[in-house]
Amino acid sequence: MAGPAGDWPEAAAATSARSVLGGYRTYARRWVFLLVISLLSYSNATLWLSFAPVADRIARHFLLSTEQINWLSLVYLVVSIPSGVVAIWVLDSVGLRWATTLGAFLNFSGSVVRSIPCMAIGTQDPFVLLLGGQSLCALAQTLVIFSPAKLAAFVWLGASVCSPVWGGQGSSVDGGPACLPELTHVPVHLANPLGILVANLLSPILVKTEEDIPLMLGTYILPAGLAFLLATACLWESVPPTPPSAGAAQSTSLSFLAGMKLVSAPCALTRNKAYIILAVCFGGGIGIFSSFSALLEQVLCVNGYSSEFAGLCGAFFITFGVLGAVALGLYVDRTKHLTEAMKIGLCLTSLAFVAFAVVSQLQGQTVALAAICSLLGFFGFSVAPVAMELAVECSFPVGEGAAAGLVFVLGQAEGVLIMVLLTSLTVRHAEPSVSTCRDGQGPLDWKVPMLLMAGLCVLFSCLLVLLFHTPYRRLQVEADASPSIQEDERPATAATLDHVPYLAATP
Incomplete structure (x- = not known):
């Protein structure tokens, strides 16, 4: 996305004057x-x-x-x-x-x-x-x-x-x-x-x-x-x-178009191994989670679970996901262990998906299913902001809009493929069941699709753990530039104030 510097083109030159004049404000x-x-x-x-x-x-x-x-x-x-x-x-x-x-x-x-x-x-x-x-x-x-x-x-x-x-x-x-x-x-x-x-x-x-x-x-x-x-x-x-x-x-954030122009440069995303691996693996995770959210009620109702219970599992999935994202975000801020947190989180998410694939096919396991959905959210959602941060780090100086946006788009594309594949592998039950589904048709068998979903999650996690390695390029650049930024923010002298105009952005 475009950096604010583009909206305030001479603001960097006026930094010290603004500090004294009180030009910065919310x-x-x-x-x-x-x-x-x-x-x-x-x-x-x-x-x-x-x-x-x-x-x-x-x-x-x-x-x-x-x-x-x-x-x-x-x-x-x-x-x-x-x-x-x-x-x-x-x-x-x-x-x-x-x-x-x-x-x-x-x-x-x-x-x-x-x-x-x-x-x-x-x-x-x-x-x-x-x-x-x-x-x-x-x-x-x-x-x-x-x-x-x-x-x-x-x-x-x-x-x-x-x-x-x-x-x-x-x-x-x-x-x-x-x-x-x-x-x-x-x-x-x-x-x-x-x-x-x-x-x-x-x-x-x-x-x-x-x-x-x-x-x-x-x-x-x-x-x-x-x-x-x-x-x-x-x-x-x-x-x-x-x-x-x-x-x-x-x-110094680049606009989206400026970032996309770097496609032909040596740091092009198409030639960036770390970015490609992250985009494919995390994009697959986005697709799996989108499919899980959309299909949860259909999967559970086949084995006698109500719509209300499926909705409750979805609520646990989101609630614990937010808690996990907050906790892991604060942790990586302090430790800078972005890659390690991402890999461990995806591995734990894979284990939770395997558990869901098995337990969701059993009857009367309400407590276990609620706990598994909570763990899925806690581990899976927590790695999402870390993954987007890694996408920016490994693709720098490509703009944040291009780096994070393309990961999102790829994730949506993988989500379409995964959801179509999962639904195409379902078959109708031939024998009577305890299904609470009310679509007027025979209940579906979700065993194979759920095992496939768990297998895909394990595959993406293994690929990321084994193949993804990257330096934190943007953090290094910011660390190198931080002394000059601090120097720029020193109080301005009266002589400086005489030569720095007051700038205002246009809507």
């Missing part, structure tokens, strides 16, 4: 940006997963197959592959304000379109409208995913270099204790997992019978509509009039 209206992006991220996540916890009831109500219901979640991954790269460019080109407003409009429009089959009597093909609405929300997702990083990357939030969990620009470079993140960073990065958690819990609560489906669809419109209203009425500019910190003024 603005109260940053809370508006924080609220809008957090609400938008939350709403988009609920819309993605709202159908999955009650897939059987949705299929029966709209006379759809299980495969069609799966596409309502899978379309998010498919759409984000071509639109992910475009979204990063849009954020760089039109700015945070207009990109956020566009994302809010697409998100709200999608939530309304997918509700039309319940509002319009005699709809001929409800699946087209449901899929069309989800596709609009999927277009918004790519803008939503990258907006928090743009917001936190010194543009509005005045923190120094902090943990990647909270959206900072990397770990501290002096080997000492890392700084604590500004509290304003926390909500925007918890909004997306919170939305997934709410969808897992709320959808089964709202949809007790098929007649409750319109209530569920209408409920999820409300936060989407509120986010669009706030984005349209309350966002006035993409960047504040002055940088919030010296770090913002001196950021």
Whole structure:
């Protein structure tokens, strides 16, 4: 993503003068940006997963197959592959304000379109409208995913270099204790997992019978509509009039297009072995976790577990994932053991997936399944911010937008392949079962798909452990440059103040 230095082109030259003049400041209206992006991220996540916890009831109500219901979640991954790269460019080109407003409009429009089959009597093909609405929300997702990083990357939030969990620009470079993140960073990065958690819990609560489906669809419109209203009425500019910190003024972050131009350079991503291994392995992990979230209810209902219990397992998955991400983020900030933490976390995640593949095929194992889903989230989610940080470290000086964005896009592509493969390997049960699935069809056998999912997770973990090695290039550059930065931030003399103009960014 574009560095703030591009928005304040001469800010680095004015650093010392600003320190004396008080030119660095954070603005109260940053809370508006924080609220809008957090609400938008939350709403988009609920819309993605709202159908999955009650897939059987949705299929029966709209006379759809299980495969069609799966596409309502899978379309998010498919759409984000071509639109992910475009979204990063849009954020760089039109700015945070207009990109956020566009994302809010697409998100709200999608939530309304997918509700039309319940509002319009005699709809001929409800699946087209449901899929069309989800596709609009999927277009918004790519803008939503990258907006928090743009917001936190010194543009509005005045923190120094902090943990990647909270959206900072990397770990501290002096080997000492890392700084604590500004509290304003926390909500925007918890909004997306919170939305997934709410969808897992709320959808089964709202949809007790098929007649409750319109209530569920209408409920999820409300936060989407509120986010669009706030984005349209309350966002006035993409960047504040002055940088919030010296770090913002001196950021060397490249824009997405500038980063992509390095593809033909010696440090090209296509020739960067460490980056390719990380992108393929962690991208596969993203695909596995996306498939797990979308298919959890279908896997569990076959062996007699209710939709409410599946939603509870999904909630544990997210809750413990956030806790794990916070804990591991603070740990790697202090120790700089990014690679070690990533490898150990993926290995533990693989063990948890193997346990889930076995226990999910047994009946009456509610406590064990809840514990396994909690461990899956704790180990799996915790490595996500570390992996994105490693993607930036091993690909430097390619811009953060290009490095992290391409990993995300590759992960979505792998998610499509994995989910299609898993669902294609299911077969219908021939004998009576204890299934609680209510899609009007025979229960599915998920033994082979679940074992395959666990096997893929083990494969990706082994490849990463054996083949991934990288120096921390960006941290080294920042460490080498830190003395000059400290020198630049010395109090300015009166003579200096006479020659440094006061600069303001344009919206």
